[in-house]
Amino acid sequence: MNVQARLIRELSATKFLIAWTFALGVCSSVSLLLQAHFMAVWIGILFLHVPQYTNLFVIAAELAITFLARSVFGAVSGWSAARFAANAKLDIRSHWMSQLFKLSPVKIEKMQTGELTTTAVTGVENLESYLARYLPQSIEAVLVPVVLLIYILRLDWISAVLLVITAPVIVFFMILLGKGADSVAHKQWHVLQDLSSRFLEMIEGLMALKLFSRSTDAKRILSRIGDANRVATMKTLRIAFLSAFVLELFATLGTAAVALALGLRLIHAELAFTPALTVLLLTPEFFQPIRALGSEFHAGLNGLAAAESLFELFDEPDEEINAHDIPWTIANGLPDIRFTNIRFHYPGEKKDTLGSFNLTIQPEQRIAIVGPSGCGKTTLLKLLSGTLSPSAGIIEVGGKQVQTLASPTWRKLVTLLNQQPHIFSGSIRDNLLMAIPMGEMVGDDQLHNVLRKAGLTTWFRSLPNGLDTQIGDGGRMVSGGEAQRIAIARAWLRKSPLLLLDEPTAHLDPLTAAEIETALDELMVNRTVIVVTHDPGLASRMDRVILLTSRGIRKDCETKQEYRFAD
Numbered sequence: 070m071n072v073q074a075r076l077i078r079e080l081s082a083t084k085f086l087i088a089w090t091f092a093l094g095v096c097s098s099v100s101l102l103l104q105a106h107f108m109a110v111w112i113g114i115l116f117l118h119v120p121q122y123t124n125l126f127v128i129a130a131e132l133a134i135t136f137l138a139r140s141v142f143g144a145v146s147g148w149s150a151a152r153f154a155a156n157a158k159l160d161i162r163s164h165w166m167s168q169l170f171k172l173s174p175v176k177i178e179k180m181q182t183g184e185l186t187t188t189a190v191t192g193v194e195n196l197e198s199y200l201a202r203y204l205p206q207s208i209e210a211v212l213v214p215v216v217l218l219i220y221i222l223r224l225d226w227i228s229a230v231l232l233v234i235t236a237p238v239i240v241f242f243m244i245l246l247g248k249g250a251d252s253v254a255h256k257q258w259h260v261l262q263d264l265s266s267r268f269l270e271m272i273e274g275l276m277a278l279k280l281f282s283r284s285t286d287a288k289r290i291l292s293r294i295g296d297a298n299r300v301a302t303m304k305t306l307r308i309a310f311l312s313a314f315v316l317e318l319f320a321t322l323g324t325a326a327v328a329l330a331l332g333l334r335l336i337h338a339e340l341a342f343t344p345a346l347t348v349l350l351l352t353p354e355f356f357q358p359i360r361a362l363g364s365e366f367h368a369g370l371n372g373l374a375a376a377e378s379l380f381e382l383f384d385e386p387d388e389e390i391n392a393h394d395i396p397w398t399i400a401n402g403l404p405d406i407r408f409t410n411i412r413f414h415y416p417g418e419k420k421d422t423l424g425s426f427n428l429t430i431q432p433e434q435r436i437a438i439v440g441p442s443g444c445g446k447t448t449l450l451k452l453l454s455g456t457l458s459p460s461a462g463i464i465e466v467g468g469k470q471v472q473t474l475a476s477p478t479w480r481k482l483v484t485l486l487n488q489q490p491h492i493f494s495g496s497i498r499d500n501l502l503m504a505i506p507m508g509e510m511v512g513d514d515q516l517h518n519v520l521r522k523a524g525l526t527t528w529f530r531s532l533p534n535g536l537d538t539q540i541g542d543g544g545r546m547v548s549g550g551e552a553q554r555i556a557i558a559r560a561w562l563r564k565s566p567l568l569l570l571d572e573p574t575a576h577l578d579p580l581t582a583a584e585i586e587t588a589l590d591e592l593m594v595n596r597t598v599i600v601v602t603h604d605p606g607l608a609s610r611m612d613r614v615i616l617l618t619s620r621g622i623r624k625d626c627e628t629k630q631e632y633r634f635a636d
C-alpha cells in the first residue's frame with residue numbers, strides 16, 4: 070500500500086483532519102471570493118465613481134469582515150493541523166516504542182541503534198511537518214483553485230479557460246519533479262540514518278579509538294558520510310528550488326495572460342470594471358496554494374521517507390504470546406520447568422546453538438551452567454527469561470505445555486542479572502524503582518534496606534543527595550561492582566521467584582567478586598536459581614552443575630574436575 074494511503078488508514082484522526090481542513094478551506098475560499106468582490110467594488114466607487122447599490126462605508130465594513138473571517142479560518146486551520154500533528158507524533162512514538170518492546174533481542178541486535186534513534190527522533194519530527202504543513206497544504210492546493218475557478222467561470226469564462234490551461238501544466242511538472250525527488254529524498258534519509266549510526270558508534274567506542282590512536286580514521290569516515298549527506302541534501306534542495314522556479318514561472322505567466330486578456334477587453338469596453346478587477350484579484354490567489362505546496366514539497370518528501378522507516382518496524386510480527394498462556398503469578402510461587410528436546414538456532418546461522426536440550430528445573434533448585442565460551446549458556450538463560458523463543462521442542466511450566474516463555478506474565482516471575490547491568494541516567498531511587506511494577510508504592514526505608522542487603526551502605530553514605538543522587542550518563546559514574554550491587558538491590562525489590570544470573574562476577578576483582586557472591590547467597594535463598602558461570606567456586610555451591618558442550622548438549626557433572634575446564 071502506498072505510504073500516504075497507509076498514513077491516513079493508520080492514523081484514524083487523519084480522516085478527521087482532512088475533512089476539517091476541507092471544510093475550513095471551503096469557508097476560507099468563499100471569504101476570499103467575497104473579499105475580492107468587495108475590494109473591486111470599493112475601488113470602483115472610490116476611484117472610478119462606479120455607481121453601486123450601497124455606500125462606501127458599508128462596502129468597507131463588509132471588506133473588513135471578510136478579511137477578518139479569512140484570517141480566522143486560516144489561523145484555525147493552521148492551529149488544528151499543528152495540534153493534530155503534535156498528538157499524532159506522540160501516538161506514533163509510543164506505538165513505535167511498544168512495538169520495539171515486543172521484538173526479540175535477536176531482531177533488535179540486528180538493527181542499528183543510530184538508525185533506530187534517528188527514525189524515532191528526526192523521522193517522527195519530519196512526519197509531524199508532513200502532517201501539520203504538507204498534508205493540509207495539499208488539500209488547499211486542490212480545493213481553493215477549484216472553488217475560485219467555479220466563481221471566475223461565472224464572471225468571465227475567458228479567464229477561467231486561461232487558468233484551466235495553465236494549472237495542469239504546473240501539476241504535470243510537479244508530478245514529473247516529484248517522481249525524481251522521491252528517490253533522492255529516500256537516499257538522503259538513508260544517508261542521514263547511516264551518519265547517525267556512525268556517530269553513535271564512534272561515541273561509544275571513543276575510548277578504544279583513542280587507545281588505538283585511530284581518531285584520524287574516525288574523522289575521515291565521518292567526513293566521508295557527512296559529505297554524502299551534504300550531496301544528498303543539496304540534490305533534494307536543487308529539486309525543491311527547481312520545483313519552486315517552475316511554479317513561480319507558470320503562476321506568473323498564467324497571471325500575466327489573464328491580466329492581458331482582461332485589460333484588452335476593458336479597453337474595448339467588452340467587460341465591466343468590477344468583475345474584471347475581481348478576477349484579476351483572484352488570479353494570484355488561484356495560484357497561491359499551489360505555490361505554497363511547492364515550498365512544503367521538501368517537508369512532504371522527508372516526512373514520507375521517514376514514515377516508510379517507521380512502518381518497517383510496525384510491520385515486524387509481534388513475538389509476545391498471550392499473557393493467559395502462562396497461568397502462574399508470583400503468589401503461586403514458581404512451579405517446575407521442563408525443557409524437552411529444545412532446539413534453538415539464531416536466524417541466518419547454519420547450526421543450532423542449542424541442539425536437543427533437555428532439562429527439568431525443580432522449584433527452589435539452584436543450578437550452575439558451565440561450559441566453553443560460545444556453547445550457548447547465555448542463549449539458554451534468554452530462553453528461560455522469555456527473551457528468546459525456542460526453534461523447536463516442548464516447554465512445560467507446572468505440567469502445562471507452553472509454546473514459549475515470551476510473555477509479560479512470565480517476565481514478572483523472572484529476574485535476570487548479567488555481567489554488566491545497565492544503569493539508567495537518573496536518580497538512585499529511579500534506578501531501583503524500575504524493578505517493580507508501575508504504581509507499586511515502596512517507601513524510602515525499603516530502598517535503604519535493599520541497598521544494605523546489596524552491600525551498598527558505605528557507598529550510599531558517601532553520596533551527596535542520598536536516594537536523589539544522579540547516577541549513570543551525565544551523573545555520578547558507578548564502578549562495575551557498584552553497578553552489580555545496584556542490580557542486586559533491584560532484584561531484592563522485585564521479589565521474583567526465578568533468578569537468572571549470567572556471570573555476575575565476571576570483570577570484577579577477586580575481593581569485589583567474593584563480596585558480590587556473599588550478597589548473592591542471601592538473595593538466592595528460597596528462589597529457583599540458574600547461574601551461568603566460569604567460576605568453579607560459585608558453581609560448586611549450587612545443587613547441580615550442568616555442563617554444556619559446544620553443540621549445546623547438556624551433561625550433569627558428577628565431579629568438580631568435570632567442570633573445572635570451564636575456567
Ligand SMILES: Nc1ncnc2c1ncn2[C@@H]1O[C@H](COP(=O)(O)OP(=O)(O)OP(=O)(O)O)[C@@H](O)[C@H]1O
Binds near residue numbers: 416418422443
Ligand atoms: N544475536 C545472535 N545472532 C547470531 N548468533 C549469535 C547471537 N548471539 C549469540 N550468537 C552465537 O551463539 C553462540 C552461543 O552464544 P552465547 O552467548 O549463548 O554463548 P555463551 O556460552 O554464553 O558464551 P560466553 O561464555 O562466551 O558468554 C555463539 O557462537 C554466538 O556467536
